[in-house]
Amino acid sequence: KNEVEQSPQNLTAQEGEFITINCSYSVGISALHWLQQHPGGGIVSLFMLSSGKKKHGRLIATINIQEKHSSLHITASHPRDSAVYICAVPSGGSNYKLTFGKGTLLTVNP
Amino acid sequence: GAVVSQHPSWVICKSGTSVKIECRSLDFQATTMFWYRQFPKQSLMLMATSNEGSKATYEQGVEKDKFLINHASLTLSTLTVTSAHPEDSSFYICSARVGADRAFFGQGTRLTVV
Numbered sequence: 001k002n003e004v005e006q007s008p009q010n011l012t013a014q015e016g017e018f019i020t021i022n023c024s025y026s027v028g029i030s031a032l033h034w035l036q037q038h039p040g041g042g043i044v045s046l047f048m049l050s051s052g053k054k055k056h057g058r059l060i061a062t063i064n065i066q067e068k069h070s071s072l073h074i075t076a077s078h079p080r081d082s083a084v085y086i087c088a089v090p091s092g093g094s095n096y097k098l099t100f101g102k103g104t105l106l107t108v109n110p
Numbered sequence: 111g112a113v114v115s116q117h118p119s120w121v122i123c124k125s126g127t128s129v130k131i132e133c134r135s136l137d138f139q140a141t142t143m144f145w146y147r148q149f150p151k152q153s154l155m156l157m158a159t160s161n162e163g164s165k166a167t168y169e170q171g172v173e174k175d176k177f178l179i180n181h182a183s184l185t186l187s188t189l190t191v192t193s194a195h196p197e198d199s200s201f202y203i204c205s206a207r208v209g210a211d212r213a214f215f216g217q218g219t220r221l222t223v224v
Binding site for chain 2: 033035040041042043044045048086088091097098099100101102103
């Protein structure tokens with residue numbers, strides 16, 4: 001079973017700061033997901049990436065397959081970015097059957 | 111973009127009753143959907159893989175007779191929690207694959223069994 005570790009567990013930032021959330025996993029994978037979970041519970045899929053870097057607006061995700069590590073960056077953070085950010089990796093041979101990290105609770109203060 | 115609609119978003123039921131949660135793909139066909147459960151301050155855990163037109167595949171430790179999954183069409187998968195008990199109180203969420211690189215999630219259902 002793939003073990004997924006996220007850090008930090010909690011992160012508080014001031015509006016405008018650059019945010020980095022890290023994710024490490026134990027077993028080689030073909031792709032990794034970054035998800036955002038809002039206080040009400042709803043989940044949004046931010047990225048699925050298998051190599052290099054992806055960018056969407058102020059969000060950037062990178063992955064190093066050899067080092068089994070991925071990072072999620074948020075530039076110019078805003079209070080509306082406050083949420084739990086979760087990385088997830090495939091298990092059982094499917095890119096969509098996922099094992100999740102425990103999440104990083106991000107709070108961005110105005 | 112693709113939307114996965116989950117209903118209801120929250121439900122309170124009495125012990126011993128059954129609750130049905132629906133997960134619909136609104137603008138695409140989903141041959142496979144996944145059902146997850148999340149207890150407070152815990153990670154999401156995969157419960158089962160729902161396959162259109164065939165039996166669901168359950169993860170180890172998940173009782174198939176208690177958590178009935180039906181995927182009768184390409185746009186609808188349902189999870190029924192039968193004879194619910196307070197320990198079944200949790201956040202349940204479904205997801206579906208869209209295209210080659212995205213997974214879309216429903217809004218989730220917060221179940222409270224009293």
